Amino acid sequence: xxxxxxxxxxxxxxxxxxxxxxxxxxxxxxxxxxxxxxxxxxxxxxxxxxxxxxxxxxxxxxxxxxxxxxxxxxxxxxxxxxxxxxxxxxxxxxxxxxxxxxxxxxxxxxxxxxxxxxxxxxxxxxxxxxxxxxxxxxxxxxxxxxxxxxxxxxxxxxxxxxxxxxxxxxxxxxxxxxxxxxxxxxxxxxxxxxxxxxxxxxxxxxxxx
Amino acid sequence: xxxxxxxxxxxxxxxxxxxxxxxxxxxxxxxxxxxxxxxxxxxxxxxxxxxxxxxxxxxxxxxxxxxxxxxxxxxxxxxxxxxxxxxxxxxxxxxxxxxxxxxxxxxxxxxxxxxxxxxxxxxxxxxxxxxxxxxxxxxxxxxxxxxxxxxxxxxxxxxxxxxxxxxxxxxxxxxxxxxxxxxxxxxxxxxxxxxxxx
Numbered sequence: 001x002x003x004x005x006x007x008x009x010x011x012x013x014x015x016x017x018x019x020x021x022x023x024x025x026x027x028x029x030x031x032x033x034x035x036x037x038x039x040x041x042x043x044x045x046x047x048x049x050x051x052x053x054x055x056x057x058x059x060x061x062x063x064x065x066x067x068x069x070x071x072x073x074x075x076x077x078x079x080x081x082x083x084x085x086x087x088x089x090x091x092x093x094x095x096x097x098x099x100x101x102x103x104x105x106x107x108x109x110x111x112x113x114x115x116x117x118x119x120x121x122x123x124x125x126x127x128x129x130x131x132x133x134x135x136x137x138x139x140x141x142x143x144x145x146x147x148x149x150x151x152x153x154x155x156x157x158x159x160x161x162x163x164x165x166x167x168x169x170x171x172x173x174x175x176x177x178x179x180x181x182x183x184x185x186x187x188x189x190x191x192x193x194x195x196x197x198x199x200x201x202x203x204x205x206x207x208x209x
Numbered sequence: 210x211x212x213x214x215x216x217x218x219x220x221x222x223x224x225x226x227x228x229x230x231x232x233x234x235x236x237x238x239x240x241x242x243x244x245x246x247x248x249x250x251x252x253x254x255x256x257x258x259x260x261x262x263x264x265x266x267x268x269x270x271x272x273x274x275x276x277x278x279x280x281x282x283x284x285x286x287x288x289x290x291x292x293x294x295x296x297x298x299x300x301x302x303x304x305x306x307x308x309x310x311x312x313x314x315x316x317x318x319x320x321x322x323x324x325x326x327x328x329x330x331x332x333x334x335x336x337x338x339x340x341x342x343x344x345x346x347x348x349x350x351x352x353x354x355x356x357x358x359x360x361x362x363x364x365x366x367x368x369x370x371x372x373x374x375x376x377x378x379x380x381x382x383x384x385x386x387x388x389x390x391x392x393x394x395x396x397x398x399x400x401x402x403x404x405x406x407x
Contacts, residue, residue: 042283049279054270063276071282075289140273143266162232163270187225194263 027086034081041081045074048091051164052098058159059102061148069105073098089170095160096174146196154189157182162190227257231264 026047032040052073057066076097084093147155156175160166161182166174172182229235230243246253302310302317 038287045283045286046279049282050275053275053277054273067277067282071286071289074286075293078286078290079293136269136272139266139269143270147267147270158267159270162264162267165271168234183225187228190228190260190263191224193267194260197263197266198259 026090030081030084030086030090034084041078044077044090048094049074051091052094055095055098055159055164056102058147058155059099059152060106065105065109066102069101070098073101076101092166092170092174095164095166099156099174142200143197146193146200149196150189150192154185154192157185158189158193161186223253224256224260227253227260228264231257231261 029040029043033044049070052070053066056069056073057063060066060069073094077094084090147159150158157171160171160174161168168179168182168186171186172179175182177185226235226239226243230240235243247257248254302314
């Protein structure tokens with residue numbers, strides 16, 4: 001990387017966290033959904049579908065199952081929304097539901113974590129269709145290869161914090177672990193990711209003619 | 210050894226601070242301190258560059274599109290909700306949330322038991338219609354097999370054992386015992402062909 005003044009560096013911020021105005025809007029939407037308004041519920045699905053899908057995918061590493069789990073999560077949400085406390089953060093609540101369902105599915109399936117590369121193979125064609133930019137698609141592939149090799153207890157806080165943009169407190173609440181444990185696991189996960197990312201790039205450089 | 214351990218600890222803390230700086234999790238003062246170190250120390254700068262590159266690679270996943278769009282999946286979710294509503298409908302012994310109405314189940318079971326027991330008791334207590342009377346009273350025709358017992362019984366009031374033997378023998382013979390019961394004199398034997406009521 002070239003040396004540049006820090007002010008010119010683009011640092012990815014935490015985009016996932018909601019601003020107060022967004023929160024008010026979402027509360028109004030949830031209130032409408034609680035009265036049984038199908039359009040309001042549809043808007044909720046549209047808004048949160050992507051996050052729900054990828055949360056499930058990061059546990060299951062299977063597009064089809066991730067889709068099933070995310071759908072099941074929204075059905076559960078619909079069932080429970082009448083009694084939902086509007087003072088709570090909806091995204092965290094949904095996240096928790098999806099995560100629990102995905103973990104249950106994986107437990108039932110007896111997933112073999114030692115062959116993440118097999119799961120990542122599925123991504124290749126699907127990714128190329130979805131992402132127009134070939135380089136971007138290839139990069140996403142690489143990142144997912146490295147991510148999938150991380151142990152669950154490090155990968156989950158990492159994806160929740162650095163990809164989904166949740167705060168450390170939210171991650172701690174969802175995973176039901178302490179704040180300091182989240183910080184420590186994040187640190188460990190980031191170091192592991194960085195080392196493996198570096199090794200992957202070096203391997204690709206050596207393999208290039 | 211101790212120095213190396215301290216150096217390692219220091220690198221760990223630095224790396225953690227740099228990660229948190231890149232993720233935007235530091236306070237204003239902490240940010241100022243680390244930025245100063247990045248500017249002045251080449252070793253810290255090198256580590257920061259590496260961390261930033263990895264972080265940017267990771268956060269590029271924020272833009273990944275889902276393979277199925279929300280519009281495509283919404284009809285399926287609506288269909289699943291409708292199916293779930295049907296499954297959750299309240300029934301006689303279960304409410305919409307799957308909770309059983311235990312009180313209703315207990316009452317239904319009690320009612321069923323009462324009806325069954327009532328029917329069985331009624332059946333057991335059923336009185337057989339009396340045989341048509343020829344001499345104005347109960348008729349009895351002891352068979353030749355039980356004649357000896359009847360004669361013995363006619364000698365005096367029947368005791369329990371004798372009554373049981375008499376009844377069993379009638380049963381074996383296929384006759385229904387016809388005996389006259391009087392409150393004061395106990396069981397009276399019925400002589401052949403005749404009935405007496407006292």
